[in-house]
Every structure is written in structure tokens, then in C-alpha cells.
Amino acid sequence: MSLNTINSIATSGLYAAQQGINTVSDNITNVNTTGYVRKVVNQNSLALQGQGMGTGVSGVSRAADQFLENASLSAAADVGKASSVSDLLDQAQSILGDPGASTGYFNQINTVFSAFAAAANNPTSSLSASQAVNQVTQFLNQSQSAASSLSALSTQADSRMGADVTSANDLLSQISDLNGAIARSSAQGADASDAQNAQSTLITQLSSMMDVQVARNSLGGVSVTTGGGQSLVGQLGAAKLAYNASTSGASQLTIVQPGGANQPVSMPLQTGEMRGLLDLRNTTLPGIQNQLSELVTQTVNALNKAHNASSSVPAQGVLTGNPVSTDIATAVSGFTGKTSIVVVNSSGVPQQQVDIDFSAGTMTSGGVSTTFGPSNFVSVLNSTLSPAATATTNTANNTLTISAANTGDGVAIQDDATTPSNKNGQGFSQYFGLNNLVSSSVVTNYQTGLKASDSNGFNSGGNLTLRLSDNSGSRITDVNVAVPSGGTVQDVVDALNATTGGVGIYGKFTLDGTTGELSFSPTTPGSASVSVVSDNTTWGSGANSLTQIFGVGAAQRATRTASYAVRSDIAAQPSKLAFAQLDLTAAAGQPVLSSGDGSGALALSKAGDTVMSFSAAGSIGAISTTVSQYASQLAGSLGTQASGASTAKTNAQAVQKEAESRRQSVEGVNLDQELVSLTTYQQAYSASARLVTATKDMFTALLNMVGG
Numbered sequence: 001m002s003l004n005t006i007n008s009i010a011t012s013g014l015y016a017a018q019q020g021i022n023t024v025s026d027n028i029t030n031v032n033t034t035g036y037v038r039k040v041v042n043q044n045s046l047a048l049q050g051q052g053m054g055t056g057v058s059g060v061s062r063a064a065d066q067f068l069e070n071a072s073l074s075a076a077a078d079v080g081k082a083s084s085v086s087d088l089l090d091q092a093q094s095i096l097g098d099p100g101a102s103t104g105y106f107n108q109i110n111t112v113f114s115a116f117a118a119a120a121n122n123p124t125s126s127l128s129a130s131q132a133v134n135q136v137t138q139f140l141n142q143s144q145s146a147a148s149s150l151s152a153l154s155t156q157a158d159s160r161m162g163a164d165v166t167s168a169n170d171l172l173s174q175i176s177d178l179n180g181a182i183a184r185s186s187a188q189g190a191d192a193s194d195a196q197n198a199q200s201t202l203i204t205q206l207s208s209m210m211d212v213q214v215a216r217n218s219l220g221g222v223s224v225t226t227g228g229g230q231s232l233v234g235q236l237g238a239a240k241l242a243y244n245a246s247t248s249g250a251s252q253l254t255i256v257q258p259g260g261a262n263q264p265v266s267m268p269l270q271t272g273e274m275r276g277l278l279d280l281r282n283t284t285l286p287g288i289q290n291q292l293s294e295l296v297t298q299t300v301n302a303l304n305k306a307h308n309a310s311s312s313v314p315a316q317g318v319l320t321g322n323p324v325s326t327d328i329a330t331a332v333s334g335f336t337g338k339t340s341i342v343v344v345n346s347s348g349v350p351q352q353q354v355d356i357d358f359s360a361g362t363m364t365s366g367g368v369s370t371t372f373g374p375s376n377f378v379s380v381l382n383s384t385l386s387p388a389a390t391a392t393t394n395t396a397n398n399t400l401t402i403s404a405a406n407t408g409d410g411v412a413i414q415d416d417a418t419t420p421s422n423k424n425g426q427g428f429s430q431y432f433g434l435n436n437l438v439s440s441s442v443v444t445n446y447q448t449g450l451k452a453s454d455s456n457g458f459n460s461g462g463n464l465t466l467r468l469s470d471n472s473g474s475r476i477t478d479v480n481v482a483v484p485s486g487g488t489v490q491d492v493v494d495a496l497n498a499t500t501g502g503v504g505i506y507g508k509f510t511l512d513g514t515t516g517e518l519s520f521s522p523t524t525p526g527s528a529s530v531s532v533v534s535d536n537t538t539w540g541s542g543a544n545s546l547t548q549i550f551g552v553g554a555a556q557r558a559t560r561t562a563s564y565a566v567r568s569d570i571a572a573q574p575s576k577l578a579f580a581q582l583d584l585t586a587a588a589g590q591p592v593l594s595s596g597d598g599s600g601a602l603a604l605s606k607a608g609d610t611v612m613s614f615s616a617a618g619s620i621g622a623i624s625t626t627v628s629q630y631a632s633q634l635a636g637s638l639g640t641q642a643s644g645a646s647t648a649k650t651n652a653q654a655v656q657k658e659a660e661s662r663r664q665s666v667e668g669v670n671l672d673q674e675l676v677s678l679t680t681y682q683q684a685y686s687a688s689a690r691l692v693t694a695t696k697d698m699f700t701a702l703l704n705m706v707g708g
Helices: 003-029 066-096 105-121 126-187 193-207 273-308 328-332 374-385 428-432 489-496 546-550 554-563 568-572 599-605 627-667 671-707
Strands: 039-048 051-062 212-216 222-226 231-234 240-244 252-256 318-320 338-344 350-357 362-365 368-371 389-394 399-404 410-415 438-440 463-469 475-482 507-511 518-522 529-535 564-566 611-614 623-626
Touching (some): 003 039, 003 051, 003 671, 051 193, 066 105, 066 126, 066 193, 066 273, 066 627, 105 126, 105 273, 105 599, 105 627, 126 222, 126 231, 126 240, 126 554, 126 564, 126 568, 273 428, 273 438, 273 554, 273 599, 273 611, 273 627, 318 410, 338 374, 350 374, 362 374, 368 374, 374 389, 374 399, 489 507, 518 529, 529 546, 529 554, 554 564, 564 568, 611 627
Antiparallel strands (some): 039 051, 212 222, 240 252, 318 399, 338 350, 338 410, 350 362, 362 368, 389 399, 438 564, 463 475, 463 529, 507 518
């Protein structure tokens, strides 16, 4: 071996050792730098024709483990999802408060019934009446405040989603730009590890927002995809995300993939903060809002049921109903049983009585019976009540009004004790809301009583756009349904369920044969849900759409809470509360209403024990129970969700800590290890230097020998 060869080998050793010392120094300097991955020198032996020629440095690389990196990224995404869900559910639980606290929301319901119990003991007391009205008003106000606060959580989720999308787009752009810088450094043989570390830090930041998977490419850069395989960063650049918030349909996260046709498509996520926020925004929070709406609605229905079965003393001169979902004729159809409408004077003495037998289709007054059908019900009632009272309708909002003709007279209604009037469990007065304690300007009863064979009252030209979403809240598709006119209600259901221009591929709408409530069931449980994007359908001359009539979608059902208020005349004059009940067994010429009667107030106090039919809402299925028991279920359901979310957050953080610890054990800087490496490189440098010196001495000796 020539001296030149020996010198070359020694020089390569010096260079390799120097590179090693520089790299170790860099590692030690960045021991506390977040996101820094330990560097290693890639040495390789050099040979020529089978003879060793020293050592070479092929580059400096990061001691990264792709498996541990992806495991850490996945754990970070799980923490992001669990944290966002736990945070907002904790806020939701605090809005409704501790169910056992005397000042909490749920105790307001008990306070309402207690106020009526006190009034039943002294029905003529104006103070008792005022306190009862105040308690109902306070309950409704707190309900609306809670609903508004829950809605604000949805707005908060929208805001956080928007901020996450902006941050994600910025991170994806930077990651893509670094791919170019890394590729250029690699092509020039330069150290690209610092750029790779910066890129890894950006990916870690992104991972808390969404599930990402990373793969290194041949140029040293990365390809980033979602857990579902959608490209986020590739050779063609970075994807572009967008968030489209919706007040009625499910909000959507979309993506334009790099190199795509600039056409946004739905972006399903498996985990991450954005997935958690989407779940909250599209499923969890609307479910809680719907549960609150069901509780308030059935509490109102229980109070109104008792109030409609009672009367104030003196009786009210005008009874104006709440809007019903369909036209009056359709609403009357399906009633059975008997009810009595009595016009009384200021002393409670009957002036005229009309007995209605819905099963027989007759109205009887003064011994004279008149037949009626749904189409002429109001006109027959009007003529039968004449001259003591009139019956009219408002076709603009489908309300029924019964008015006493003479000043000082009033109208009271009572169902037959043996065969009471009934439609979907509601009496005639309650169904039309003729003597409601709590009123609403919108349709709140989605148990329409409609049957498949009933005539279809929807006008021609109406369209309904439904959004089908998967269990992650991502849009599957939007379906535009042309609602037919004419025919039967079954024709409308068939149009909704059509495989073309309907939801038939994904699920089925079903009309309950008893209650007339419309519900949607996905083909596979949990695979799809329905929300409403737009609806311009109308039933008859009224303004109610299919969405409003049937309460399609959680967003529509949740709006009921804000619509309730104590009837304006009762709020202004609490003495109009229906604290008495008709006594139709009184002798002729005797009062049928007594100011000292507290039976109506007693019925109101027991309304909380009345079994009501609650529709499915959120995580609570359809159930028949009392208002008080449903309130307990709602509190328990929300508490379970919040507790589960908190546990999931704790578990996810523990997994992340372990994953990060294992990753750091491989990728992190260990000072002891680096000091050993530094000593090794120093010794190698010193040995190579001595070899250079020895070679120089040998050259000098040879030159002296030649010169001598």
C-alpha cells in the first residue's frame, strides 16, 4: 500500500470524525429543543478493487422511527378529539346544572308544580295565581336561556372548526414547501435534517387536529394522508380544506386534494379535534338540544292538558287555539269520544251547551242533533252554538276560535268522563290549544294524527332537500325530493323513500299508524342520519312546510323551546288561570263553575305525574314516562356523556404520553449516549491525525534518503 493511499485513508477518517463531532455537538446543543430528532452520521467503508480505502460519510440523517412517529401522531389525534368533546360536554352539563341542586334548572320543573299545589289550597288568592304564573314564566325563560347557551356551544364549535381549518391549511402549505427545500438539499448532497425536523414539528401540530399518516419519499420529504387515505400533501402539493357551517343541515368539512379538479369533496375523519368538533356540532349538541326541547314540550303539554280540562272563574269570553300542523278539517279527522262546549254567564250558569260525539259524528244542543263531518265541522259547530257563541277559523295559521256572543259570558270545555274526546292521547280542547296555559306561534306537536290513507294536502311545486350524513357527520349526499300534490299521505311517504329522488338507498321514512309521527331509520343502524337543507313545501292555505309539520331533523325540533310563552292574557292577569272545572251534574239553572273550586289547580299540580309520550331525541329513545322521570333521564344521559368524555380524554392522554415516551427513547437526545459518541469521535479523530502524522514522517524520511 502506497503512502498516498495511507494518507488518503487517514484523511477520510479525519473528515468522518469531524462530521461526527459536529453532529454530536448539534445534538447536545438541541437537547431541550421541542421537536428535535437526534441526528446520526451515516458512515460507510470505501474499497477499491477489494482493497480498503478508508471511510466515507454518505450524509447525516435523523434517527426517526416511522412506526413510532405514526403511533405518536395517532395518539395526539385521539387526545385532540377527546379534549374537544370533553370540553364542550362539560360546558353543556354546567348549563343545565346539578340535577340535585335547589337552584339548578331541573328543580325549576318541581317548583312549577309546587306553585300550583299551593294555589289549589287557596284558588281565590291572587298572590297564589301570580306566583304560579311567575314560576311557569321563570321555567320557560330558563329553558330558553339553556337552549340559547347550547346553541352558543354549536357556534363555538363552528368557530373552532373554522380556526382549525385555517391553521391546517397553513400547516399543509408549509409542509409542502419544506418538501421542495428538502429535495433541493438532498440533490445537492447537503444536510436536510434541520428542514426535516421543522417539517416533523409542523406535522405534529397538524396531528392534534386530524388523523394523519406520514410516509417518507425517496427525496427525503413526506407524503401525508388522512387515516382514510385522502391525500393531504403529496408530490403535487398541498390539499385545501374548507368548512361549511349550516343552521339546518349537517355542517360539512370538505377537501380539494392536490392535483385534483378543484372540486371539493366530503372529508371524513376518524379522529382528531376536528372530528370531535364535527361530532359535537352535527350529532351530540343537536341531540342534547332536542332532548331539552322534548322535556320542555312535554312539560308544556302536561300543563296544557290539565289547563284545557279546566276553566277560569269567570270563564273566558274568547278561546283562541294554537296553530295545528294541517288544515282544520284534517285535524278534526280521526277524533273519537265526546266533549261538551258550554257557554256560561258571569255567575257560571249555563246559557247553552253543545255536546259533540266525534265517534257518531253528531252535535247536540237543546235536544236537537246535527250530523257533521271533518269538512263541515266548523260551520256546523258555529250554527249549533248560535246565538250564544260563534266558531271561526284562521286559515293563514290553522287556528280555531270560539267566542261568546254576549259581554260577560264565557266559554268552557269539558270532555266526557267515560268516553273523553281523543286524538293521539289529546282531548279536543288540548289538541286545538283552545285554553292553553302556555302558547306557541309555531307547530310543536309532531304527532299529526295523519294516516297513510288521508288526503295529501301539500301544494304542487314543493321541493324538499334532505342531507344524508354518515356517523362522522360527513355528507353522503343531498337529495332533492319533489313532494307530490294530490293523492294520499302515503304518496308523500313513497316520494321520500324513492330510490331515485329520495332516501331509499340509505334508509326509510315511516309514518306511525297511530300517532301520525314521521320518523327516519337508516338501512344499517347508525349508518346515516337526515337533516334538512331547504324546504319550500306548504300544506293547503297555511304556511307550514313538511319539515315543520313532521319535525324532520333535530334542528327543527330544537326550535320549539324558544317559541313557548305563558298566554299573554294570563301573563297580564293571572286570575284567568283555569283553577276550576265544570260540574255538568249541577241542577238546571245552577252554576256549573264555582270560584272556590281548586280542582283545576290540583290537576295542574299533578301534571308532572302524567305519563307523556316522548319522541326519540339524542341518546334517549322514544319512551312513555312522566316529565319528572324524563328530566332525570336527561340529566343522567348528559352526565354519563360528560363523564365518558372526561374518561376518554384521560385515557387518550395516558396513551399519548406512553407513545411519546417510546418515540423519545429512540429519537430524543440522550446526553450520556452523545458524550460516549463524542469521546469515540474524538479518539477516532486523534488516531486518524496520528496516522497522518506518521505518513508525513515516512514521506520526510524517504525524501531525506533520496536527497542524501
